[in-house]
Amino acid sequence: MIEVKDLHKSFGDVEVLKGISTTFEKGKTNLIIGQSGSGKTVFLKCLLGLFNFEQGCIAYDGKIFSELSEDEKRDLRGDIGMVFQGSALFDSMTIAENVMFPLRMFTKQSKSEMQDRVDFVLNRVNLSDAHNKKPSEASGGMQKRVAIARAIVNKPKYLFCDEPNSGLDPKTSIVIDNLIKEITEEYDITTVINSHDMNSVMQIGEKIVFLKNGLKEWEGSNKTIFKTDNTAVTDFVYSSELMKKVRQMYIEERQ
Numbered sequence: 001m002i003e004v005k006d007l008h009k010s011f012g013d014v015e016v017l018k019g020i021s022t023t024f025e026k027g028k029t030n031l032i033i034g035q036s037g038s039g040k041t042v043f044l045k046c047l048l049g050l051f052n053f054e055q056g057c058i059a060y061d062g063k064i065f066s067e068l069s070e071d072e073k074r075d076l077r078g079d080i081g082m083v084f085q086g087s088a089l090f091d092s093m094t095i096a097e098n099v100m101f102p103l104r105m106f107t108k109q110s111k112s113e114m115q116d117r118v119d120f121v122l123n124r125v126n127l128s129d130a131h132n133k134k135p136s137e138a139s140g141g142m143q144k145r146v147a148i149a150r151a152i153v154n155k156p157k158y159l160f161c162d163e164p165n166s167g168l169d170p171k172t173s174i175v176i177d178n179l180i181k182e183i184t185e186e187y188d189i190t191t192v193i194n195s196h197d198m199n200s201v202m203q204i205g206e207k208i209v210f211l212k213n214g215l216k217e218w219e220g221s222n223k224t225i226f227k228t229d230n231t232a233v234t235d236f237v238y239s240s241e242l243m244k245k246v247r248q249m250y251i252e253e254r255q
Contacts (some may be wrong), residue, residue, distance in 0.1 A: 001024065002192065005056055006021055006057075007043070007057075007238075008054050009043075010054060016214050020043065020056075020216045025190065025206075026188060027188045028197070029043070030191060031213070032193070032209050033210050035227070035237070037134060038213065039211050041162070043062060049077070061157070078107075083180075084147065086167075089150075094134060095122070095133050098135065100114050102119075102153055102154045118153065119202050122146075125148055125179060132211055139168055141175065144172075144176050148176075159192070161194075161195075164180065165176075166194070177199070177200050177204050180204065198237060204222075210233050217232045
């Protein structure tokens with residue numbers, strides 16, 4: 001579990017995060033959503049320890065990050081897996097070498113042990129025959145699966161995903177969503193996903209935190225988001241014609 005209390009973050013005179021408090025639960029897919037400029041990317045970077053903040057605290061399973069020693073912070077980073085928006089694979093490396101990279105950084109495993117782990121996670125994301133390919137030879141969906149394999153290769157306690165469906169077609173997006181949810185439940189990971197994709201919200205949004213202008217405007221789940229009368233949330237959720245139809249279907253089913 002990750003607990004956030006009264007988080008404030010500014011850049012110069014501009015306050016981007018204005019006192020956010022929430023929790024992200026273990027074994028669940030936790031989504032951060034909101035319009036561009038809402039503060040969700042800054043929030044995610046604070047959770048990752050990439051940004052310092054002026055006020056508040058973030059605790060990982062009861063351990064407050066700001067109170068950790070440098071060695072403890074390094075250990076914590078070894079417990080974090082990250083799926084970047086653009087996958088962020090190394091073009092000069094094979095897929096297997098990309099996935100092995102965190103093991104080289106954070107463990108002292110032998111080459112055979114690392115290879116066994118790479119084989120296992122690539123098989124888990126259905127890429128058992130892709131070891132020797134370069135990222136440029138893989139489709140966008142395959143690259144995302146490689147990024148997920150790399151993120152979980154070190155058996156993380158916390159998994160962060162920044163717009164994991166960016167640039168993917170709807171069908172492939174569903175595959176990636178389901179894979180993230182399966183892995184979260186299978187390994188009992190605290191997963192936090194930064195997303196603007198309403199399909200993801202509907203598909204895997206077990207916990208949703210909606211940000212607006214640096215504030216936590218609403219939180220709930222994909223089961224409760226259609227019931228809210230919060231206009232900021234409904235304006236965001238029903239901004240597309242498709243979602244308006246979904247809402248109407250929901251209303252009709254409730255009548």
